[in-house]
Amino acid sequence: MSTLNTAVAQEMDKSDEAELPAGESRPAETVIEEGATVGAPYADDPKFKLRDVEVFYGEDRAIKNISLDIARNEVIAFIGPSGCGKSTFLRCLNRMNDSIDICRVKGSLQLDDQDLYDPKRDVVELRARVGMVFQKPNPFPKSIYDNVAYGPRIHGLANRKSDLDDIVESSLRKAGLWEEVKDRLDATATGMSGGQQQRLCIARAIAVSPEVVLMDEPCSALDPIATAKVEELIAELSESYTIVIVTHSMQQAARVSHRTAYFHLGHLVEVNDTNKVFTSPEHELTESYITGRFG
Amino acid sequence: MQPANLLILTLALVVIAYGLGYARSRSLAMPLGGIRHLKSLPFYYGARAALWCGIPALLVLALWAAFQGKVIQMLVIGSLPVDMIPDSEGAASLLLSKISNVASGALPPGFVDAPIAQAAERLQELRSQSRLYMTALVIAVAVLAGFLGWLRIRPRLNARAQVESILKWIFFSCAALAILTTVGIIFSVAFETFRFFQKISFIDFIFGSQWSPQTALRADQVAAEGAFGMIPLFTGTLLISFIAMLVAVPVGLLSAIYLSEYANKRVRSIVKPMLEMLAGIPTVVYGFFAALTVAPFISDLAASVGIDASSQSALAAGGVMGIMIIPFVSSLSDDVINAVPQTLRDGSLALGATQSETMKKVIFPAALPGIMGGVLLAVSRAIGETMIVVMAAGLAANLTANPLETVTTVTVQIVTLLTGDQEFDSAKTLAAFALGAMLFLATLLLNVIALKIVRKYREQYD
Numbered sequence: 002m003s004t005l006n007t008a009v010a011q012e013m014d015k016s017d018e019a020e021l022p023a024g025e026s027r028p029a030e031t032v033i034e035e036g037a038t039v040g041a042p043y044a045d046d047p048k049f050k051l052r053d054v055e056v057f058y059g060e061d062r063a064i065k066n067i068s069l070d071i072a073r074n075e076v077i078a079f080i081g082p083s084g085c086g087k088s089t090f091l092r093c094l095n096r097m098n099d100s101i102d103i104c105r106v107k108g109s110l111q112l113d114d115q116d117l118y119d120p121k122r123d124v125v126e127l128r129a130r131v132g133m134v135f136q137k138p139n140p141f142p143k144s145i146y147d148n149v150a151y152g153p154r155i156h157g158l159a160n161r162k163s164d165l166d167d168i169v170e171s172s173l174r175k176a177g178l179w180e181e182v183k184d185r186l187d188a189t190a191t192g193m194s195g196g197q198q199q200r201l202c203i204a205r206a207i208a209v210s211p212e213v214v215l216m217d218e219p220c221s222a223l224d225p226i227a228t229a230k231v232e233e234l235i236a237e238l239s240e241s242y243t244i245v246i247v248t249h250s251m252q253q254a255a256r257v258s259h260r261t262a263y264f265h266l267g268h269l270v271e272v273n274d275t276n277k278v279f280t281s282p283e284h285e286l287t288e289s290y291i292t293g294r295f296g
Numbered sequence: 297m298q299p300a301n302l303l304i305l306t307l308a309l310v311v312i313a314y315g316l317g318y319a320r321s322r323s324l325a326m327p328l329g330g331i332r333h334l335k336s337l338p339f340y341y342g343a344r345a346a347l348w349c350g351i352p353a354l355l356v357l358a359l360w361a362a363f364q365g366k367v368i369q370m371l372v373i374g375s376l377p378v379d380m381i382p383d384s385e386g387a388a389s390l391l392l393s394k395i396s397n398v399a400s401g402a403l404p405p406g407f408v409d410a411p412i413a414q415a416a417e418r419l420q421e422l423r424s425q426s427r428l429y430m431t432a433l434v435i436a437v438a439v440l441a442g443f444l445g446w447l448r449i450r451p452r453l454n455a456r457a458q459v460e461s462i463l464k465w466i467f468f469s470c471a472a473l474a475i476l477t478t479v480g481i482i483f484s485v486a487f488e489t490f491r492f493f494q495k496i497s498f499i500d501f502i503f504g505s506q507w508s509p510q511t512a513l514r515a516d517q518v519a520a521e522g523a524f525g526m527i528p529l530f531t532g533t534l535l536i537s538f539i540a541m542l543v544a545v546p547v548g549l550l551s552a553i554y555l556s557e558y559a560n561k562r563v564r565s566i567v568k569p570m571l572e573m574l575a576g577i578p579t580v581v582y583g584f585f586a587a588l589t590v591a592p593f594i595s596d597l598a599a600s601v602g603i604d605a606s607s608q609s610a611l612a613a614g615g616v617m618g619i620m621i622i623p624f625v626s627s628l629s630d631d632v633i634n635a636v637p638q639t640l641r642d643g644s645l646a647l648g649a650t651q652s653e654t655m656k657k658v659i660f661p662a663a664l665p666g667i668m669g670g671v672l673l674a675v676s677r678a679i680g681e682t683m684i685v686v687m688a689a690g691l692a693a694n695l696t697a698n699p700l701e702t703v704t705t706v707t708v709q710i711v712t713l714l715t716g717d718q719e720f721d722s723a724k725t726l727a728a729f730a731l732g733a734m735l736f737l738a739t740l741l742l743n744v745i746a747l748k749i750v751r752k753y754r755e756q757y758d
Contacts, residue, residue, distance in 0.1 A: 097646060102560065129648035139639035142662050151657070152647040202643070209647060 033268045036066040039283045040273035044072040048243045054108035056089050063089050067269040076244040078254035081264035087247045091215050095131040096124055129156055132206035136218040138198035140190035145182050148190045148201055152209035168208055176204035177234050196227025216246040232257050251291055255279050263287045299361050302431055306438055310350040313442040317345025320449050336456035344455040347462050348445025353438035360430045368422045375418050377411050395419055488729035495723040496524045507693035509724045524727050528693040532703035536614040537678040539699055543618025544674055548625025556633040557655055575623040579683040586616035586688035598700055605700035613689035617681055624674040632666030633659055665750040672746040676739050682707040706735050
């Protein structure tokens, strides 16, 4: 993947040089300057404050010196070509990379001014606050009810059965799934359609009342109608949650997000208001990507 | 020619038929403009010719080899003088073995009557004739059928479809062979069991609580009546299997969980093969480990706390058997747990579940059907295990649930019933078949239950 991207990037560099007037051509390595993100990567009183983040897979440096703030109750989209590190970066935010032995994270990552990677930090508590929805719907092979009740049960959020029922109902309602499944809460979740399964996974994630929901290409395995429903849902959820969404679809990023971050080969190239990114991007790499010249 | 040599010759003919068929299809194809104008690839024409050559010849060979002995015997017996023709089956087989001993030179002809010596000569003669005819017939069939198959190769012949359908039948007959063997075993066991129940009442066998299969060999012998109650044996089997599972299931399952979920790659690469090595130790080694080390240790330990324990005990045999079975449980469970998709683990961990919560609530239920399969395999292994029990648990058929006493199992009794000098139609030897039949029924029942459970969980989790 990365070699492919390198090749594409080099090709693109050449074409850039061809367009530039003679004498103004720049050397290829200055196209992406490490840690120099253009646009508006910082925010006041951010939810996440991420500084100089680097991620290594063994010897490979997958994330190169990224600094970014994620504001409260904003929807921020991570876009970029395959293998650019956007999913890796997303998975740092709830420490899902911990389960990969060779993965190391450096830099300062703070959630509400507390260090995410503090050795004393309780990962369980962190993940209860930062929920995640995955690329492929992954409901547990249990009933619909048990899927949603899973998180509240392990965190002891309900004292009585009726409390748990309430949490399940309200989560399913928020996920826009209640009307479809209220009569078959005992049916197995794996028998649902792909779109329903993904909305169930969202319901499952919000059942533990997280503050942030991370979404890793949540619609890539869904058909257009199911995608539209999930996007509608994201818009509703953005009123009460901070949402970070990784997506391959630029239209989706344009439709659902407030800000958009463009990743390239492990660099964070540009962060700006979504409108600005898609109408007048500041960086030529961003422009090339959103106009479909590569990616 | 010996059948084995003939077989090799036939196979050589098959290879030649393949080569000729292949060459003919190519030479037919060339004038047409290449093998693309053949209906099938040259390989299939070759294979077709080979199958034409081989299958009829091998069938003839198999039939001849199967029936020649019987036919020759009949001819030899028929050639004897009328007064020497045996009147019973037993006498006939005795006479035949005498004749064949003379024929093979083990018994000098001078030691037997003249008719028998003549019969031996006749046997020799018939055997060599039979061999000659067989050789000629098989080679003739192979060459003729192979030639026909070769001759009928045409560019438009769909050899591929024919080869495919013949292969299908070959595969089918292999599968049928396994099933037929099983059916044959069942019938032979059932037949002997039926004979046993003509001597001993079914009720006494099923519900009897006494097992002492000593019966009189001769009418005038003073011996015990013989009691054939299977209850003590089955309780012994169940007790020992239960103790074995008590050891194997928790240890095996938990070590599988450790290996698949917690251990890092290096630990796993060392521990897993070592665990699996337990399965490679011969059971007889486990047997003397149980008898010489574990059983005395248990009886000493029991004595030191003031409990009376026998020097051979169900606990020793069951415990050691459990250790032997650990790799069955752990290896299969490990595979099944690893097969649970990583996305489910991620989903659970992302909700803030700990590793053990994820294991308990997501991975384990999803893996349960497979784990059940492993456990049941281990149970049938435990029920069938003999050697450890012979050595460590003893032979005395005690009806007891006390694991410190000596007990015996069904398989051990089958062994003791069938070893030593026995009359083969006495109740004592036939009892072995009855026990075998009961054991078979028990494991069958176990498998049916297991399948039911697995299916139930499958419905729930798929």
